[in-house]
Amino acid sequence: MEKFCFVVPLKWGMLIIAILDTILDILGFVFLYLEVEEWNSVLKVNTLFFLLHLLGCILLVVSIWTNTIEYAFSYLITGAVRFGIIAWFIVDAFIDGWVLVGIIHTIIVVFGIFFLFCVDCWYSKLKNK
DSSP states (O other), X not given: OOEXXXXXXXXXXXXXXXXXHHHHHHXXXXXXXXXOSSOOHHHHHHHHHHHXXXXXXXXXXXXXXXXXXXXXXXXXXXXXXXXXXXXXXXXXXXXXXXXXXXXHHHHHHHHHHHHHHHHHHHHHHHHTO
């Protein structure tokens, strides 16, 4: 893949991914926070992985200018781990009747799969340099 969404160069697609992924993470965190009545393990785990993935998004942006493969890899790791956590949130959300939480986290998974594929292409491009 040379272009993000067949339009934007892959390098700038990483910036778009970092921004959109951060927005989606914030939405997911806010919707979950609004539904949970007290700080339980679900909210603590979400907060931890939200912060780790936010760091991964920041490092992805840094990888654009430094062409550092490790920074792109950190996004891949946090993005992959996030799927397991989000699967837990989706199941828990629908069991507890938190429809908006389940919907926003399902959207995060759908976009996340595409984002991971694009970042993997960026990672491969950096690896081959």
